[in-house]
Amino acid sequence: MNRREFFARSNPLRTDSGDRATAHELTAFDRNELFMRAMAQGIDPATVDPERLPELLGLKAGET
Amino acid sequence: MTDDITTPRRNFVKGVATGVIGGTLAGMGFYSYTNSAYSRLPKVAREQQEFGAVRSVKVTAISETSWFNNAHLMEDIQKSGGLLVDQYTIGWGPFGNGKGPGKGSYEEGIAKIKKMIPGDLEEAWALQEKSSLHPDNPGGFSTLIEVEDLDGSKHKYLLDTGWSYAWMDQSFKREGIDQMLKSGEIEALIQTHEHFDHFFGFPVAMKYNNKLPLYIHNGFYKEGRQYIVDSGYKGDPIVVDKELTPIRPGMMLMKFDVPIICRVFGETSLAFNVKDKGLVLISGCNHQGILQMTSTAMKKLKYDNDRFYGLYGGLHISPFEDWDPKYDDLVISLGKWNFEKVGCNHCTGHLTARKFIERGYPVVRGTARFRSSTPDYLGNGDTITFG
Numbered sequence: 001m002n003r004r005e006f007f008a009r010s011n012p013l014r015t016d017s018g019d020r021a022t023a024h025e026l027t028a029f030d031r032n033e034l035f036m037r038a039m040a041q042g043i044d045p046a047t048v049d050p051e052r053l054p055e056l057l058g059l060k061a062g063e064t
Numbered sequence: 065m066t067d068d069i070t071t072p073r074r075n076f077v078k079g080v081a082t083g084v085i086g087g088t089l090a091g092m093g094f095y096s097y098t099n100s101a102y103s104r105l106p107k108v109a110r111e112q113q114e115f116g117a118v119r120s121v122k123v124t125a126i127s128e129t130s131w132f133n134n135a136h137l138m139e140d141i142q143k144s145g146g147l148l149v150d151q152y153t154i155g156w157g158p159f160g161n162g163k164g165p166g167k168g169s170y171e172e173g174i175a176k177i178k179k180m181i182p183g184d185l186e187e188a189w190a191l192q193e194k195s196s197l198h199p200d201n202p203g204g205f206s207t208l209i210e211v212e213d214l215d216g217s218k219h220k221y222l223l224d225t226g227w228s229y230a231w232m233d234q235s236f237k238r239e240g241i242d243q244m245l246k247s248g249e250i251e252a253l254i255q256t257h258e259h260f261d262h263f264f265g266f267p268v269a270m271k272y273n274n275k276l277p278l279y280i281h282n283g284f285y286k287e288g289r290q291y292i293v294d295s296g297y298k299g300d301p302i303v304v305d306k307e308l309t310p311i312r313p314g315m316m317l318m319k320f321d322v323p324i325i326c327r328v329f330g331e332t333s334l335a336f337n338v339k340d341k342g343l344v345l346i347s348g349c350n351h352q353g354i355l356q357m358t359s360t361a362m363k364k365l366k367y368d369n370d371r372f373y374g375l376y377g378g379l380h381i382s383p384f385e386d387w388d389p390k391y392d393d394l395v396i397s398l399g400k401w402n403f404e405k406v407g408c409n410h411c412t413g414h415l416t417a418r419k420f421i422e423r424g425y426p427v428v429r430g431t432a433r434f435r436s437s438t439p440d441y442l443g444n445g446d447t448i449t450f451g
Contacts, residue, residue: 035323039147044325046351046380049393056390 108359112366116313117339120451122210123346123376125442127226127235128409129203129435130261134384136198140165141326151260151326152287158188158229158264160196170287174294181229182267182274182296189229202228203435204265205348205378205410208241208250211315212451214339219312220244222253223334224348226265233268238434238445245272252277254317256348257324257331258288267295275299279309281319283330304332308364314338318360320352333377335361338451342373342404349411350380354394358401374405374450376442382413395419407448409441417441 034053038045041057048056131137141147144154144166152159152170158181159173173192180188193199204226211219222241226232236242244250253269253276256262269276274296280288282305292301309317316335323329333347345361352360358372381394395416407428408417417440420427428448429439436443 032321032323036148039323039325042147044147044380044383045322046324046349046353047382047388047394048353048390049355049397050353052390052393 108363110363113308113364114366115308115310115316115335115337117214117337117368118211118314118451119214119216119339120212120449121336121338121344121346121374122212122447122449123407124208124210124239124447125409125430125436125444126206126208126239126241127204127232127434127444128378128442129437129444130205130227130410131201131203132435133198133201136201138384140197147325149326151258151328154260154326155197156260156264157196157199157202157227158192160192160199162195165197170290174291178294181294182270185229185233185267185271188267202231202261202264204228204232204235205262206232206235206241206265207346207348207377208239208244209334209346211312211336213313220250221311222250222269223346224256224262225253225269227261227263229265229268232265233271235434235444236268236272242272245269245276248273248276250276252279252311254279254311254332254334255281256333257281257351258284258328259324259326259349262348263288263291266291266297270296277302279304279311279317279332281330281332283321283328285327285329316365318357318364320356320360322352322356324351333357335365335367336450337365337367338373340368341451342369342371343367344374344376344450345372346375347377347379349378349383354379354381355397358398372401372403374407374448375403376407376448376450377412378410379408379412379416381411381416383411385413385415387415391416392419395423399423399425405448405450407442409436409443412441414438414440 035045037057038053045053140154149166153166153168155165155168158177159168159170161168161172177188177192205224206226207223209221209223275298278299278301280301280303282303304317304319307319311317314337318333318335321330331351336344338344343361345357347357350357381391404426406425417427421440428442430436430441430443430446432439432443434444442448
């Protein structure tokens, strides 16, 4: 894994080009981590557009 | 000086012709009935696995009323510790132990009724009511699915088993499910996920047939797997461990690996390819999210006309009948998929169904019988047919 891949992996909300990725591009791990964080905050993640979930959780890019 | 408002005849005729052609195409549903309608959908690499076709799918809502009082349900969850709390510890029937919210346990709950299930469900439920939170609140979600093959043969499946023993037994008898199970007419039970309102009524199905093929998600916890055994199941569960599991030609089980509220993991949903119509998606509670279900189906499956035709199930948008602006995103997003026929209920929420209708989505209405509380969606005893 090169450096770019590593940092891309650590920030699942950005693609290699730096654009915001769509929900289906998140890996299962990333998505499940977001789901767990949402539930911990009292948000049922299934009721949220997955692309908006990080924003609702108050996460900035790179924090997931 | 006056503006020149005259229009050359040629331009006028061209304008009329354009309007007529455009209007005709719109009237024919040009936009809705061609692939251009999908231009707004996610751009993904599509694998499009072929899985055959069926002639039709008929769905009967045996029970969509999972609970009867939202405030009581939410109160129990909150007092037990919130959305991450283990459902077996909340203190709901049949696993209540009388110690209060969040202090229940599978072992203590099942110990009291193990000898009674599945033979004496009435006594078991009556006993557990004494030590459970809001014992009158449970109902349950369960659905009958009748698939018509291309050769005209019909095949029945039970999707989920509800919650309250008393309510589910009554609902099964109302729709003749008890006899269908006894006779083996129902070919398999698909348990979409482990949640209380879809699964705690499992012994009711076992009362009538404890050997029928059973599909469960591989994310079932040990308590759930033990409950299957303790309920008297004598078969060998088919543990779904692949993203796609064919059930029969034209019928595919899709697996989603997601954490779900009340410490449940994973849900399965069904996809059907209805010949000459398109794809039909059926979910129990859709905890993976409606957008994930649709985008996964589009990516993974090949279906007639490359078109989303029908949708049924709990769509999980406003399950607790509160409304938050963020739910509007899902309501609006669902419109992108251009479903021709939408049957919804249960955790979709009344408010969401009303929003669907206001936006002009083709929602099939219900009859609000048997304690279902709105005709805005398909209620208990209502049916919808795709194909």
